[in-house]
Amino acid sequence: MKRGRGLEGGNGRLLTLLVGLGQLLQSAETMEVKMSRQRTAHFGEDVVLQCDIIEHSPSELDIKKMAVVWHQETSGVNGKKELYLFLGGKHTSNRNGSRLDESELEKGNAALFLPQIQAKDEGAYTCSVTVTPDHAEGTTILEVLAEPVVSLTPSKVTVERGTEKTLSCTVDKFYPSSIVIYWQKISKHTQDQSVSAKDICNELPVENGDSTFSVSSKLRLQPSSQDDGNNYSCIVEHRSFPVKAVFSAILTVTDPPVDWKVQALPIVLVFVVLVIIILCGIAYYAYLSKRQPTIVAMVGNTDLKHLEQARLQCLFSGFRPKHLDLAFFLIIHPQNKKQKIFSWNTSALGNVEQGNENVPLLQQQDMFSFYPTLLAKPRRTFDASCQIYILPDVRTVENFELLLEVKHGTLQHTETKSFRVTAPPLLDQIQCATDMPKSDEPLRLSCRIHSYFPQTINVQWYKNDLPLQTKPFVSSSAEGPDGFFSCSSSITYCPEASDIGTRFFCKANLTDSQQCRESVWELKTLVFVPQVSQIQCEPTMPECGKPVTLSCTVEKFFPDECDICWKRDFEELSCAINRTEEQWHDDAESNLYCKKSQIFFTPSAEDHAVNFTAEITHCNTRKRKSYPLMLKGFPKVTDIFLEPIDAEYGNKLSVRCDVADFCPGDINIDWFHDNHLVKNDIITEDPMEDSNGCYKLSSTFQLTPTAFDFNKAISCRVSHEKLRKPIVKEVFLKLPAKSPIVSEIKLKQNSKSISLEISISHFAPQDIRVIWYKDWEKISEEHNPKDIRIIENLCYFVSKIELNQTEEVFKKTIRCEISHPSTQSFKEKSIVLGNRDPGPTSEKNN
Known part of the structure; x- marks a missing residue:
């Protein structure tokens, strides 16, 4: 597998072993990792992400026996990736300039140095430290900011009365893209500080080549004489600013130069008025008749993806008069509940001149954003549009309808469109069952598929561009606590020498969707086992x-x-x-x-x-x-044979060892049971001369196994004059483990005390644990008690406790838990002590 081309082969397995061992011994950990919860950095800064290892021993760490892994997790498609690895004194960096200081690491400081922070460095950083057998990790959030560069041009504005001029507020080099820009007017003639929305043109942020953003806002000025001396301010709010940034310009209004032609203006105006009256009379009917709007409603994709923004467009063109009512309703299935989520009345805008006019949002749900606009057209007709942005969440709604109601003086129109929300699958990196693929072993590849909805999914494996003929295994989809489904798929393939360099793909898509997601793995090398x-x-x-x-x-x-x-x-x-x-x-x-x-x-x-x-x-x-x-003339001793091979409790068992090719014939055979010399139940033949002039014999030890013989050693020791030291052969009795049979709790009481006992029988081996509780308070514990007896070749034990007969004992539940590790058996018995009269017992087995 790929790991930034920096970690392959042995290092990868060593890291996996270290982390795995640390997690297996999690219960014994004392080491912790201390990190700040969040860190903010500006573009181009050098950042040190702290990761202090505390509660570790010894105080000076052996860095050659430890591993430190830094991961970065972002919200983009790359997800979680390994950023830096320190393993056994070796450094592997997947980010230019990042480094760990070994001298600080010995003191318990696993801080990561990141130079020249950029937007791509933003995300969650996880520091995982393994100092065998301990393992700990922590997470810090790195937020990247770039402070905007704001310019307002011109800073001093001189406008001739009756003319127009534009103020431009340019904001550059900021990150993230979320920013607020608005205008404010301070006048000595009025307390109103608002600026007409129709005079403002706000552009959308544009991403620069260095991942920062630029945006501009323009204010159109059409001043009168009273506006002279007004102060116009461009106010910028951004996360990198501690307070709002205000940039101002002073307006100076001048009078136009006097022209002799102005003297003739009244005569011209009278003539124009007469002409207008005549033209208005002619055009009256052409401009004031009602006209029905042409409606194109909710144009866009109806198959929505989870948390992927979708856009719908509604157009209403060529209508007159101006008054138009729009209302949007949300209908959620299967409840079919109708809820109004947005409404708009075009007449609320006042007189609209030819051009665009942005309308503030009247109503909004978390999932929907509406942006209506109105455009005045020639002959007093109007065009209206409404852009609908939908950010669907499949956990909230799976299927819904949008109902549009349009009311105008010429018509009443309704239109409905159905939508479906799905979550495409996400695929983890394909995992290979081995770090070293071998030609004589089937290659097993697996991939985890998750975060999809609905439950049905198709999975196919490919070798380069061709589908593999072997049918892949796909587990049943399991629903997680977040409501999304996940499964895993694997395939087995027998690689050949020609497969080196081949890419294997796992592709998944929802059953009724053509959108496919994939994960890839490349076979880089193939080992031929000697x-x-x-x-x-x-x-x-x-x-x-x-x-x-x-x-x-x-x-x-x-x-x-x-x-x-x-x-x-x-x-x-x-x-x-x-x-x-x-x-x-x-x-x-x-x-x-x-x-x-x-x-x-x-x-x-x-x-x-x-x-x-x-x-x-x-x-x-x-x-x-x-x-x-085997030297000539020296005893050759076979392994020990069991007859029968599968030993059982209470059945006779013969243990035999053969000795051959020894000379001279004097030899000594000794048997040991659990390292104790056995003197009885042994049958050893007399040495017999073989055809090659050497001797041979057979020796047998007979016994009847009990639970105390579970996994006990039986050995045969052969001594001969040619041997410098005896030859010893050993075998362990592989007897079956038996789970215990537990009786009900028996109660005996007198005026002063209450005695409780429970019988545990027919179990093997003898390792048993018995714990008594009063309600949830532990009152007694026995582990491998010494007074275990053998009855019918299996273990038998009686556990007893005695309680003082007081009022606080009664109406309590006495429980006895019996666990047998060898059979993974767990049983529980309980009894309720009533008022001088115990209640019935209950049983719980596992």
């Missing part, structure tokens, strides 16, 4: 004091790194001559390798019956081939 021949001995009948050669051939392996080590029992041979040939190609086509190794030594009496092993190490895996060296 085939190891049987060890050959020369001569075939070795003798004490004469040279011996052992040889072993390793063939058909890849890659070529392969080590062969010879061992005597479990110790490396130091007194033997070892000769290992260089590896060679098995054949030109397969590209596989072969290798041969030999050792030369002279055996002594101590080498008899000792296993000589060739240990082959290849790609972090080991294979062993052993050869028991």
Whole structure:
């Protein structure tokens, strides 16, 4: 698998083992990780994310025995990724410039240094620390800010009365994109500080190349003489500003120059008025008749994705008069409950000139946002539009309808559209069951699919662009506490040499959806496990004091790194001559390798019956081939045989050991049961001469197993004059574990005390735990009690407690919990102590 190209092979498995061990021993942990809950950084800053390891021992940490992993989790499609890894003194960074200070790490400070913070660095950072056997982790939220650069142009505005001019407020280089810009007017003639919305044009934020944003807002000025000296302010609110940022410009209004043509203006106005009256009379009917709107309602996709914003468009064009009522209703299935979520009346805007006019939102649900606009057209007609933004949440609603009601002087119209909300599946990284795929082992790939809704899903596996013929396993969809479903899929594939570099895909989609999500895994290497021949001995009948050669051939392996080590029992041979040939190609086509190794030594009496092993190490895996060296004239002892093989409690059991090829015939056989010498029930034959001039015999030990013999050792010790030390063969009795039978609680009482007892029988082995409770208060505990007896070859035990007969004892529930680890059995008995008269007992088994 990929891990930022920085962690493969052995390091990955070591990290997994360290973290796994830390989690297995979670109950014994004392180590903790202390981190700040949130950190704020500005663009370009260098940041140190603190991760203090506390409550650890010793005070100075051995960094070569610890692992530190930093993960970053973002809300984007990348999800959670590994950012930095420190493992056994090695650093692996997946973020440019990030680093850990080893000297600080020894003091318990696993802080991560991140230079030149950018927008992509925003997210949740998890610091996971493993100091075997302890493991701890913590999380901090890094919030990235970029303070806006605001400019207001021009800063001083001079406008000639009767003309227009525009103030421009430009906001640049800010992050995140959420920002508020509005205008305010301060006049010496009025207390009204508001600015007409129709004079304001706000653009949408635009993302820059460095992930910051830019936006501008423009204010159109059409001043009169009374506006002279007005102060116009552009007010910017952003998360990086501690307070609102205010940028102001002073307006100076000047009078237009006097023109002689103005003297003729009254005459011209009279003439124009006469012409207008005539034209109005002609155009009266053409401009004042009612006109029905053309309606195009709720254009957009009806298949909505969970928490993915969708947009609908409604258009109402060419209507007259201006008055138009719109109302939107939400109908949720299956309740069919109708709820008004938005309404709008165009007449509330006053006189509308030709151009766009933004309308404030009147009503809003969490899921819906409405943005209506009105446009005045020629001949006193109007166009209206309404953009609907929907942010659906499948946990709230799965199917719903939007009902639009339109009322105008010329018509009443209703239109309904149905919507369906789904959550496409998310796929985790494909996991391979092994870090080292091998040619002789099936390759198992698995992928977790989660966060989808509804429950039905299709899963298909591909090899490059072709679907795999093997039918994948797909588990049943399980519903999580958040209401979403998850499942897992796996497939088994037998790889070949030609599959190196092949990409495997897991693709999933909802049953009735064509949108497919995928996860990919690449087979980068393939290991051919070496085939190891049987060890050959020369001569075939070795003798004490004469040279011996052992040889072993390793063939058909890849890659070529392969080590062969010879061992005597479990110790490396130091007194033997070892000769290992260089590896060679098995054949030109397969590209596989072969290798041969030999050792030369002279055996002594101590080498008899000792296993000589060739240990082959290849790609972090080991294979062993052993050869028991049997010297001529020395006793050869077989393993111990059980008759019958499956031992049972109370049934006779014969334990036999055969000894052959020893000379002279004097020999001593001893049996041990649980490390105690056995003197009875042993049958040992007299030595018999074999055809090769040596002797042989058989020895048998008979016993009847009980629960006390569970997993006990039985050994046979063979002593002979040629042996420097006896040969010992050992076997453990694999008897079945039996869960206990528990009686009801028995009660005996007198004037001063109450005695309670419970019988536990027919269990094996003898490890048992008994705990008594008064309600939820523990009053007695016995673990592996010494007074366990054997009855009918199985264990029997009676647990007793005694309580003082006081008023606070009565009306209490006395419980007895019996647990037997070997059978994972748990049983509970209880009794309610009434007023001098105990209630019935109850039973609970697990």
